[in-house]
Amino acid sequence: MLSFMGKSPKLCDQLSRREWLRLGGLSAFGLSSGALCSAQASEKRALGKTTGSFGKAKRCIVLFMLGGPPQLETWDPKPAAPKEVRGEFGTTATATPGYHVGELMPLTAKLTERIAVLRAMATDDNAHSSSGYWMLTGRHHSPKGQENALPGAPNNWPSLPAVVRHLKGDRTSLPGAIRLPEEIWNTGRIVWPGQDAGWLGDHADPWLVTCDPNKPDFHVPDIGLPVEISPERFAQRNALRGFMNEHFRSLASTPVQRWSNWQHKAVELLGSPGTQAAFALDQEPETLRDRYGRNRFGQSVLLARRLVEQGVSLVQVNWTRGEDDDNVAPAWDTHAKNAQRLQNALMPPMDQAYSALLEDLEDRGLLEDTLVVWMGEFGRSPKINGQGGRDHWGHCFSVALAGGGVRGGTIHGQSDRQGGYPLDGRVEPQDLAATVFHCLGIEPETMIHDPFGRPLAITTGKPVDAIL
Missing domain, CATH: 3.40.720.10 (Alkaline Phosphatase, subunit A)
Structure with missing residues (x-):
């Protein structure tokens, strides 16, 4: 039987090696060492052991x-x-x-x-x-x-x-x-x-x-329509963009997906009143x-x-x-x-x-x-x-x-x-x-x-x- 003698060395956030072995099986369920460290830190905050400044800035x-x-x-x-x-x-x-x-x-x-x-x-x-x-x-x-x-x-x-x-x-x-x-x-x-x-x-x-x-x-200039493009024309172009993206979606390649994401963000910027107001x-x-x-x-x-x-x-x-x-x-x-x-x-x-x-x-x-x-x-x-x-x-x-x-x-x-x-x-x-x-x-x-x-x-x- 595997055992450790003496003090068990401390690892992330004061977890001992013995505790890590005991919890090691959790990784099979997707809990990484980084996530475990974050979970321990969150638990410490919940217990009031860290400063109340955490997350105060939005x-x-x-x-x-x-x-x-x-x-x-x-x-x-x-x-x-x-x-x-x-x-x-x-x-x-x-x-x-x-x-x-x-x-x-x-x-x-x-x-x-x-x-x-x-x-x-x-x-x-x-x-x-x-x-x-x-x-x-x-x-x-x-x-x-x-x-x-x-x-x-x-x-x-x-x-x-x-x-x-x-x-x-x-x-x-x-x-x-x-x-x-x-x-x-x-x-x-x-x-x-x-x-x-x-x-x-x-x-x-x-x-x-x-x-x-x-x-x-x-x-x-990046967040406004050119003067020669009316809102109606922009809507038509956006509809065409959606049709083309749907047509090529079967390609499922990373460059195409990335291009689609950028297009979506660009349309959001152009069409959002909040963006203009900012x-x-x-x-x-x-x-x-x-x-x-x-x-x-x-x-x-x-x-x-x-x-x-x-x-x-x-x-x-x-x-x-x-x-x-x-x-x-x-x-x-x-x-x-x-x-x-x-x-x-x-x-x-x-x-x-x-x-x-x-x-x-x-x-x-x-x-x-x-x-x-x-x-x-x-x-x-x-x-x-x-x-x-x-x-x-x-x-x-x-x-x-x-x-x-x-x-x-x-x-x-x-x-x-x-x-x-x-x-x-x-x-x-x-x-x-x-x-x-x-x-x-x-x-x-x-x-x-x-x-x-x-x-x-x-x-x-x-x-x-x-x-x-």
Whole structure:
């Protein structure tokens, strides 16, 4: 008779090997190890052994600051450091007693009781593309420190929005995940990896809406009929499409089925009044549009709020380079004239749009179940360089979360005197991913299957309990 002596080693979620053997027969009935782990976690929640924040967020908005926002002028100022470290700006007292942010964040400073700040985020990767891949997917890029990395294997892990869309599906005619106003790219229009569904498949791709919502004639051409096609003509075409699909259904091939699915989604987008309404920014009061800021980022953030109201599970708003940005210091990549860029082009519109979003969500009763994530691919170097700028810095930077299960007024982690390295509370991207999934009601241990059918956990990280 088979027996084990001594203590039985613990496996997933503290199940012993003996318990696994006892339960092993369950796999014959379709209960996988991943499902068993999720079931155990669900049981723990039911018993009240985990935080009540699980699944509190029904939706998520990610604000991604391309280039790497500086931690010292935002969430982690160092007023006692030498000037070449602390920079030219002072600090602002916040609504959280004893906590100060950079002086260029006066509107956000009033809202910190709704915000949790991670001040010891780290990738130890100083390349936009590879550090960004890790932040966007929760998976290491191979190799680390690779600039101008391209999408594709072996760095083909699905992005967080793609995983959310795959697991939650499309709840309305709109896709379950959307990116706007454009994708993230390096100089030369080199698109970063980690922004799409990767090996998970096209069905999970976050829809990319390339647009400028601040333009007077803003519209999304993909969701409207051309002027030369009347509704009656569209109905006739749709009927013909259905007839052809039925005729070829016997082929039962994957490409044909995929084509049919895409057609169905396209027709939904064209025919749904809710879809049209979601993008109708002109329905917003002029005063509210002004509050968000009359610029591409501000109006994109307002559009994100409208999209999550229409049932989109996750919207990612990318702050990309502006029309007047040069290649020396585009977007938040302030290698030169850091102070001037922050004061004139970056901090005021960011502070305005971010604070407007939090207040707007709260006024609508949505902040409690909407997770808002403020992040970039890394931070900036503690010491100001010869061009008056700050360089790439993945060793320690800040991320902020608000709403949807996050405990506001929480400051987690501490950096050293120069804001260069974590002293405690280090958080890596897989932990951030796990926190986002947790707040959205998705177990971090949830399994998805790669093209070879192998089950893989959506993240290897753990939720940051201190802010939940």
